[in-house]
Amino acid sequence: MAKSLLIYPEKCLGCRICEMFCSLSHTDTCNPARARVNILKMDHDVHCVPMTCQQCAEAPCESACPNRAIHRNERTGAMQTIPSLCIGCRACLFACPFGGTGFDSSEKIVFRCDLCEGEPRCAEACPYGAIAYVEEDRQGQHKKRDAVEKFMAALEPLRSAAR
Amino acid sequence: MALKTSEGLILKVNLTDRTVRREGTGPYADLFVGGRAVGSKILYDDLRPGVDPLGPSNILVFNNGLLSGTAAPSSGRVDVSAKSPMNGFHGVTNFGGFWGAELRHAGYTHLALSGTGNAPVYLFIENDHVEVRDARHLWGLDTYETAVRLRRELRDQDVQVLSIGPAGENQVRFAGIATNLGNVAGRTGMGAVMGSKKLKAIAVRGTRGVDLADPKGFLDLARNTHKLLRESPAFEENNRVKPLTDSMFNKLYEGMLAFGNYEDGRWEKFSRLEPEKFFARHQVRRAGCFACPMQCMHLVDVPASGYGIAFCSPFMSFLGTVWNDDLTAMWEAIILANRYGLDVIETGGTIAFLMELYQKGVIQASHTDGIPMEKGNRSAILQMIHKIAHREGVGEILAQGSLRAAEAFGDKALDSLVSVKGHFPHGYQFTAFEGASLMQAIGGADPFPTYGTGVEIRLSMPGPKEKLLAEAKALFGSEDAYLPGNYSLAKVRMVIDAEHRSRIPDILGVCIYVIDGYNKSSTDYHFFYDRLADLYEAATGRSMTRQGLFAAAERLVNLERCLDAREGLNRKADRLPERFFRPFPGGVNKDKALNMEMMENMKDAYYRERGWSVDTGLPMPEKLQALGLADVVAPV
Numbered sequence: 001m002a003k004s005l006l007i008y009p010e011k012c013l014g015c016r017i018c019e020m021f022c023s024l025s026h027t028d029t030c031n032p033a034r035a036r037v038n039i040l041k042m043d044h045d046v047h048c049v050p051m052t053c054q055q056c057a058e059a060p061c062e063s064a065c066p067n068r069a070i071h072r073n074e075r076t077g078a079m080q081t082i083p084s085l086c087i088g089c090r091a092c093l094f095a096c097p098f099g100g101t102g103f104d105s106s107e108k109i110v111f112r113c114d115l116c117e118g119e120p121r122c123a124e125a126c127p128y129g130a131i132a133y134v135e136e137d138r139q140g141q142h143k144k145r146d147a148v149e150k151f152m153a154a155l156e157p158l159r160s161a162a163r
Numbered sequence: 164m165a166l167k168t169s170e171g172l173i174l175k176v177n178l179t180d181r182t183v184r185r186e187g188t189g190p191y192a193d194l195f196v197g198g199r200a201v202g203s204k205i206l207y208d209d210l211r212p213g214v215d216p217l218g219p220s221n222i223l224v225f226n227n228g229l230l231s232g233t234a235a236p237s238s239g240r241v242d243v244s245a246k247s248p249m250n251g252f253h254g255v256t257n258f259g260g261f262w263g264a265e266l267r268h269a270g271y272t273h274l275a276l277s278g279t280g281n282a283p284v285y286l287f288i289e290n291d292h293v294e295v296r297d298a299r300h301l302w303g304l305d306t307y308e309t310a311v312r313l314r315r316e317l318r319d320q321d322v323q324v325l326s327i328g329p330a331g332e333n334q335v336r337f338a339g340i341a342t343n344l345g346n347v348a349g350r351t352g353m354g355a356v357m358g359s360k361k362l363k364a365i366a367v368r369g370t371r372g373v374d375l376a377d378p379k380g381f382l383d384l385a386r387n388t389h390k391l392l393r394e395s396p397a398f399e400e401n402n403r404v405k406p407l408t409d410s411m412f413n414k415l416y417e418g419m420l421a422f423g424n425y426e427d428g429r430w431e432k433f434s435r436l437e438p439e440k441f442f443a444r445h446q447v448r449r450a451g452c453f454a455c456p457m458q459c460m461h462l463v464d465v466p467a468s469g470y471g472i473a474f475c476s477p478f479m480s481f482l483g484t485v486w487n488d489d490l491t492a493m494w495e496a497i498i499l500a501n502r503y504g505l506d507v508i509e510t511g512g513t514i515a516f517l518m519e520l521y522q523k524g525v526i527q528a529s530h531t532d533g534i535p536m537e538k539g540n541r542s543a544i545l546q547m548i549h550k551i552a553h554r555e556g557v558g559e560i561l562a563q564g565s566l567r568a569a570e571a572f573g574d575k576a577l578d579s580l581v582s583v584k585g586h587f588p589h590g591y592q593f594t595a596f597e598g599a600s601l602m603q604a605i606g607g608a609d610p611f612p613t614y615g616t617g618v619e620i621r622l623s624m625p626g627p628k629e630k631l632l633a634e635a636k637a638l639f640g641s642e643d644a645y646l647p648g649n650y651s652l653a654k655v656r657m658v659i660d661a662e663h664r665s666r667i668p669d670i671l672g673v674c675i676y677v678i679d680g681y682n683k684s685s686t687d688y689h690f691f692y693d694r695l696a697d698l699y700e701a702a703t704g705r706s707m708t709r710q711g712l713f714a715a716a717e718r719l720v721n722l723e724r725c726l727d728a729r730e731g732l733n734r735k736a737d738r739l740p741e742r743f744f745r746p747f748p749g750g751v752n753k754d755k756a757l758n759m760e761m762m763e764n765m766k767d768a769y770y771r772e773r774g775w776s777v778d779t780g781l782p783m784p785e786k787l788q789a790l791g792l793a794d795v796v797a798p799v
Binding site: 013014015016017020021023024025027028029030031032033034041044045046105124125127128 | 261310320370385450455
């Protein structure tokens with residue numbers, strides 16, 4: 001079963017360690033502009049949301065590509081671009097509803113998350129568990145467990161009173 | 164300009180004629196490595212001695228290190244330095260957030276500003292594009308409003324903004340510089356220097372990134388270093404168990420903090436505060452700086468006062484220092500100070516000073532525009548913050564710093580003044596800790612003494628001691644190095660080591676708190692410096708060792724001492740307030756006080772150990788020679 005990235009915006013503290021490890025492992029530089037994951041800071045930087053490719057089942061980037069340069073990696077499930085076929089037109093970038101595709105101005109080529117061949121650096125690097133790499137059919141379960149943990153913590157005073 | 168991995172790039176902007184120059188840091192690298200050390204050398208070379216700190220000839224330098232803006236942990240700290248308007252000596256303060264990394268991603272390790280904009284301006288930096296722009300429409304806005312307005316105007320929410328508030332504009336001598344989130348580079352008045360240059364803000368956007376000499380090696384090292392940090396007890400303590408501020412309130416306060424204007428070592432009401440409830444109710448999340456796994460600050464939002472972030476100093480400055488036991492009022496004061504752009508430590512200290520003078524009858528309400536400065540008076544605290552920032556009424560006097568204010572209030576006021584080199588000291592019980600006191604006497608507002616000498620405080624409290632004492636013996640020859648209650652040579656050596664340890668992170672662009680936190684829990688006291696040397700090597704391709712970093716730190720201490728010597732500093736300035744030599748009336752350390760004669764002897768030993776003259780307290784020519792500084796720094 002394919003895994004993909006599961007984002008918990010409420011756990012993100014905005015440190016941007018994920019961006020650093022992503023760009024370093026993909027481009028040999030520390031450059032957020034070339035990272036496949038970026039933390040978007042909202043409401044004057046109070047709220048932080050990591051954003052990356054959603055690895056859509058029906059991927060608009062794939063449909064938009066005029067040169068059939070984008071296809072799914074069967075092993076990892078990641079949408080990937082074949083560099084030799086990419087003409088740098090950025091149609092995929094316009095088509096993506098999430099900003100999951102970026103444009104590398106030094107290489108004149110589009111890029112998106114490749115799940116690091118199945119070992120995503122961002123998930124490994126995040127100290128707070130805001131990015132997890134989880135089987136797609138268990139992602140709902142993970143979110144449920146998280147919600148239940150919060151619920152149980154809220155109930156704790158009542159439970160200890162009952163004891 | 165193509166960026167090299169082996170060196171940083173200095174961006175020099177003259178605000179008067181709006182010229183821009185770029186220079187590599189290569190010529191500095193062998194002796195000074197980078198960061199604050201290069202910044203101090205820029206000041207040594209470019210700043211004429213004797214200039215008015217609030218005139219156009221002062222130079223304001225922002226210093227990134229060669230690890231800044233990389234995957235190295237905590238690579239978002241920036242030093243900012245200039246001649247300080249508080250005392251005319253070298254001023255330096257360090258801030259976090261995301262601005263420094265953005266500047267590095269734009270290609271620069273240093274930004275050196277000279278001249279004056281004459282009319283209000285802001286500096287816009289986007290990679291190669293550097294422009295001095297009109298800021299008349301921003302003048303008068305607070306630091307929060309400035310960041311919001313600039314981001315909207317530039318149509319880029321990712322722009323990182325540093326700005327001054329009304330305090331900096333009005334050249335309050337202890338005004339600071341604020342980041343987007345409202346954390347302030349507070350100490351030594353760097354915001355006043357910015358205000359004197361009519362520079363309202365520095366907006367930076369960088370998409371060039373940082374190239375590395377050995378990217379694969381750097382990736383491995385950075386991964387391992389982050390892993391080490393995350394598996395350390397320090398990480399556990401910070402991130403999983405309790406926020407830092409809890410430990411300040413609950414565990415340490417009684418043997419560590421000084422209350423009011425250094426009036427007591429204990430304050431009953433402080434122990435009854437309920438910070439847990441405050442944070443449970445108002446904390447949005449923890450917060451911190453670029454690429455840092457520790458995230459040691461608190462992002463708090465209190466209705467009516469608003470959101471902001473704070474570390475430990477602001478909490479103490481607007482609680483124990485000003486005898487306030489209302490956490491909501493504390494938050495209101497913090498937000499006000501952050502919006503106006505004031506140093507909280509100096510602001511709290513100035514108010515505490517007024518409160519003591521009022522209680523002693525040295526001043527009356529008539530001296531403070533009709534406001535009675537009773538201890539803990541909430542309204543008085545808030546009104547004074549406003550008056551200081553706007554130099555309104557008594558604020559005109561207070562804005563000059565407590566030393567000048569005391570002179571204005573008369574001789575009796577001078578008896579109550581607590582000041583080290585013109586700065587209100589850190590809020591610790593120096594009466595009981597000789598090493599911290601020596602560090603405070605020499606360093607003034609910098610470095611934070613407990614980063615080096617916190618062991619004294621820990622050893623004065625219950626808890627395991629064996630490991631620390633064995634370490635003291637192994638490193639400095641005697642357990643006395645760490646134990647409070649002595650003035651030994653071992654302790655002097657520990658202080659010198661601590662001064663060096665605390666400057667290495669500033670040289671590389673990382674955070675002392677993270678490094679020190681890690682070292683504390685390590686079996687090898689200096690362990691983390693090997694890691695940093697390796698990271699530096701992989702980043703730059705220049706070889707580096709732990710010893711090399713310590714040598715650069717020692718050069719930096721000597722260079723900055725020479726910088727101060729040009730401005731007239733000598734041994735006489737290394738003086739502690741009289742109050743440190745009298746015991747506090749309460750608290751666990753109430754029987755303890757520093758001994759003046761022993762302290763002077765300890766200073767003799769310190770100067771000798773450093774190779775400085777015992778008479779002048781300044782580096783001897785032979786010492787400068789030995790450090791390789793003979794040709795770059797004039798003997799004093």
